[in-house]
Amino acid sequence: MSKSGKRTSWQERVISVATEQTREESLGLWGRLSDEEPPFNYRLEHLKAVVRIAEGLALKLGADLQIVRAAAWLHDLAKEGIAELVENGHGVEGAEEARKILERTDFPKEKIDAVCQAIAEHVGLYRDHPVEPLEAAILWDADKLAKLGAISLVHFLCLSPSLGQGTTESLLAEGRRWLRLQAKMVESMNTPLGKELGWERYEVVRGFYEQLERELKGG
Secondary structure (H helix, E strand, O other), X not given: OOXXXXXXXXXXXXXXXXXXXXXXXXXXXXXXXXXXXXXXXXXXXXXHHHHHHHHHHHHHHOXXXXXXXXXXHHOOOOOOOOOOOHHHOHHHHHHHHHHHHHHXXXXXXXXXXXXXXXXXXXXXXXXXXXXXXXXXXXXXXXXXXXXXXXXXXXXXXXXXXXXXOOOHHHHHHHHHHHXXXXXXXXXXXXXXXXXXXXXHHHHHHHHHHHHHHHHXXXX
16 A cells, blocks of 8 residues: 555556566676676566567466566565475465465455465476466466577576576587476477467477587587
């Protein structure tokens, strides 16, 4: 609730929360001081990519755009570090934090449960069963699609210095390892459209690393 008595705009609030939180995380990752700017804010760039993808999927598949947009902005609220682990519980914890945030805004009360469900279900790089309902399925697909394709290469290369990837050879080795995981991610997509886009993006990444390997061999 704002000082004027009006309920806070949920869209303004979720973007503000995401921006503040990701900046703090990024400063820690790069070892920078609070009055500095991080060289690259991976988490914020990832969130923005997920929002764009999720909105596109929602419009094409007939999902609730408010639910999808809110879940996309807030899905990594409780995530610590870069690794993706199902057992770390950041989906459930993030859902609880998202509920507290949305309840203090003008977001439709009847849709908050759906946002929280989507956030709770999005964890993990691959699954052995589909995610439901549609809004949760879209968030899962969008989160993984943001880790594929040209945008994932930009994110990885910009982030790599903070993770100790200091040579072209080490980047290639890590990229090859990640490529194997990406194939499993695409196979786990919930929606046919997500899977179609996933394979398109996978081929972009595969082609990049194959070309990089040829060039490192002098080809």
